[in-house]
Amino acid sequence: MAGIEFDHAQRVWLLSTQTTSYGIRLTPHDRLVNIYWGPRIHLADAVHVVFTVAPSRIRTAETGGDGVEELPVEGELRYGQPSLSVRFGDQVRGIEWTFQGAETRREGNRSELELRFADRTYPLEVTLHYRVYEDGDIIERWTELRHTASASEDGAPETAEPIDVLQAHSASWAIPFRDDYRISHLHGHWGGETQLSRVPLAPASTFAIGSRTGITSHHANPWFAVDDGTAGEEHGEVWSGALAWSGSWRFHAQRFANGRASVSGGFGQDGFRVWKLHAGEIFETPVFAGVYSAAGFGAASRAWHTYQLRHIVPKAKQLRPVLYNSWEATFFDINEENQTQLAELAAEMGVELFVMDDGWFGQRINDRAGLGDWVTNPDRFPKGLAPLISAVHDRGMQFGIWVEPEMVNPDSDLYRDHPDWVYHFPTRKRSESRNQLVLNLGRPDVAEWMYEWLHDLLANNAIDYVKWDMNRPFSEPGWPEEADNPERLWIDHVRNLYSVLDRLRRAHPGVAIESCAGGGGRVDFGILARTDMVWTSDNTDGFDRLKIQEGFTQVYAPRVMSAWVTDSPDHINKRRSSLRWRFHSAMAGLLGIGGDLTKWTDAERTEAKELIAQYKRIRPVVQHGLLYRLRPPSAGDLSAVEYVHRDGSEVVVIAWQHSQQFGTVKPPLRLRGLDPLGRYRNPDTGEVWTGALLQNHGVPLVLRGDFDSCLIHLVRELDR
Structure with a gap:
């Protein structure tokens, strides 16, 4: 069952979803680090990781926390892009925090974890929030800042002065160590939004995307996916994240000298103070959600879609009218x-x-x-x-x-x-x-x-x-x-x-x-x-x-x-x-x-x-239904998508032929997500196909000439 477990001796929390697990540990120096994000494991496995991972060597301008901290703050021996940066009233920057406590609660089909930290000197409390659901694989994260001085003190002590919040990301996602990294993102412009790009994340580099427009923007979208460069639509590991914010935002993907990679993100933009935090005030960042897929970009997309229909979009069960x-x-x-x-x-x-x-x-x-x-x-x-x-x-x-x-x-x-x-x-x-x-x-x-x-x-x-x-x-x-x-x-x-x-x-x-x-x-x-x-x-x-x-x-x-x-x-x-x-x-x-x-x-x-x-x-x-992108528009002169009803009862395929050359005929289109033993009838033609044949051989496409298209609707016959 999905939920949150804790090992007191090693200060390890394990967040488990339907098919994945996310492990974090509080080190002896009160640094919160990621130790695991991948297929589902037991708490004992997560604890075992603590004893089997060799400690990182610390060199000049490096720290053992590079690429693994859950929310890297500005301060101490950190030299990467910080996720949280503040300036106190006496112009001191940076945070030195200590762990204050944790709280876990369960409500309905979701579980939440709060981890509270406080600065050693100044009246700043930082709470990291985590939430998981039983009916999916999404992990929600966000951060809360609290100015702990009393607002009624009229600024008597200097510590009651406002705190300048210079950067406040919602979360930093540590990507497990792999030989290489590639990041996928969406770019574009008016009339050409959400163009997919996949680019290598170079060693010792920072890849930044975001919006300075006040809105989400046409030229970028607050979503990313990271893989090792070999993942495909239906194979390979993918780590993905999306920010729930409709204003200016920014992501920083970093690949460190130690070989690790992380993606940090939240609202705000470079060159502007995010907020002035007054005594007694609480400041909360938007949710930055993440998901792991062991079966490629398509499975990650289907996890995102399911999450939206179950937990984001109002009245998502209603069919939208024409x-x-x-x-x-x-x-x-x-x-x-x-x-x-x-x-x-x-x-x-x-x-x-x-x-x-x-x-x-x-x-x-x-x-x-x-x-x-x-x-x-x-x-x-x-x-x-x-x-x-x-x-x-x-x-x-x-x-x-x-x-x-x-x-x-x-x-x-x-x-x-x-x-x-x-x-x-x-x-x-x-x-x-x-x-x-x-x-x-x-x-x-x-x-x-x-x-x-x-x-x-x-x-x-x-x-x-x-x-x-x-x-x-x-x-x-x-x-x-x-x-x-x-x-x-x-x-x-x-x-x-x-x-x-x-x-x-x-x-x-x-x-x-x-x-x-x-x-x-x-x-x-x-x-x-x-x-x-x-x-x-x-x-x-x-x-x-x-x-x-x-x-x-x-x-x-x-x-x-x-x-x-x-x-x-x-x-x-x-x-x-x-x-x-x-x-x-x-x-x-x-x-x-x-x-x-x-x-x-x-x-x-x-x-x-x-x-x-x-x-x-x-x-x-x-x-x-569940979407399968069978052939992307960039794959040649044919593109196709498939939708499978969540109970497996119906299948819809739409295919578009962009152009036809030399009278060639397109090969059968192989489908996905079907029951190999199931029988699927085309109501328009009366033809019946087994799921195995549709997936391994494919369905023929009747397409002629440039800009031709077809739609195939299959209904699964009841098992006899």
Whole structure:
């Protein structure tokens, strides 16, 4: 059974999940080090490790703790990148800590461990938190800092002065010793998010990734995976981690001179103080979760997906409806009449959720004005939103609406009334992006204003879904009114965002929320704990999406991956592709449609209706099943994914042929995750295959020409 065990004599804790174990030890000098992370072992095995591992030799500029400490602090003989760095009131930096105690508790299917340390001289307490679950292999870690001086002492002793927190990572993950190391990460840009990269981690080097934008960002994502350079999709050892934070963040992967490697990470960014910790204050970092896989990157992904569906995403068991979004059909030229017309066409095709995008409020006739004035435009909707919402509901669909609460146009009533509500420095210009400025959500009055108008919008209208957008990163990150600690905005913006979302979900539990940030600019476990899905990318080209989705699913589940079918040629590459190809690309996640339905032919709408019906039949498998990436888009001119229902009853395979040369025919596609003795029927053809044949020989693919695709649905026959 999963849980936490302790050996008092050797001060060893063993955290065990379903199939893995994680061992840590408190040394005689009160340094907390990792001694094991891998397949499941017994506590006696972990204790045995203490006696069999030779102590590291300490040389100049090295320490025996390099690459193994659970949270390397600045101070003493440490020369690597610290995970925790503070400066006290007398300008002394670094920490000398002593162990104060441990507490283990169990609640339901999870177990938690707290290890408390305190500085020898200054009023700082550091608590390391660990949590494991019985129903998975994820280990959650985070750190808590406490200024232990009393806040009522009015600064009488010098030790009651604030403590500058210069860096506060959530955790450092020690990677077991291997001959070599390779790190996988996600990079990209607007329209090309979550591009997968695997690079060697060079000896005696530091590999850093992160975001300085105030949001998770398009160009990097807070996830990593480390292997020895030989792991593949379904073989080899992989150690992986992901941070639950939606603001600026950073990871440092280090390979030390002693051959060890570690990855440390948390919120914040270089060049900025993270926090000023006042007497009596507690400061908590976000969760940094980790997982070990003995069966490659695919198994690690499936562990992450399972974790999200069971412990992160709200109402994850619910099937997400097929969505239509009107943005690319009308852009800012929006009104009750054309939205009703689009809703009629969408309903005829089988769409279940109609979403009206930007342009319904204020003087929002383009992207230069009106943002921040969240009142329905009376010229476009003379009787408010109610008639359109009723028309949508009458056609059997849910109604959704687009908002961008964290932004404001300078040309708006809100900005004219509250120019102090945006991030700014008094002596610097206010840089606009997309004609927008960023509201200072760190301010309590801005956060309250935001909650109130959103609450009123949902309370006064029968809205079922909100698309929450955020189209630009921070600039001029000043908070003139906060003289004591203006840099707290990097933390408080995200915390208040979370608070507003949490309050809205409590007040309106039936409303679903999608996170969007100019595409995939805010995708992480922190935002996923408060939203039902995320917008993967503004790039809806079916071919480009295959690579974006390959990287996305390394850590994030198909159940949260919004994907649209839009018009051909697409607006990014002007690439032409068939409607079926575009549908099959989007059916690999949460199916949505975003084209101008008024320009689709009768034949296209009929084909779309059939494909939507097909998706509804397979979506329990796609949204909740186990994903196998059979062939990545970079593997040649064929890519394919497979979904297996968690009870083994159904299988869905989607394959895309990028190009065909010299009339060649693709070989059978070998499947994974099946019962070799099971029999699987294709309802469309009546063919029956054994699991052994499907896995060892493969299923034939009928693909012809460039940009052709196919979907195969197999149902397991009941054993006789």
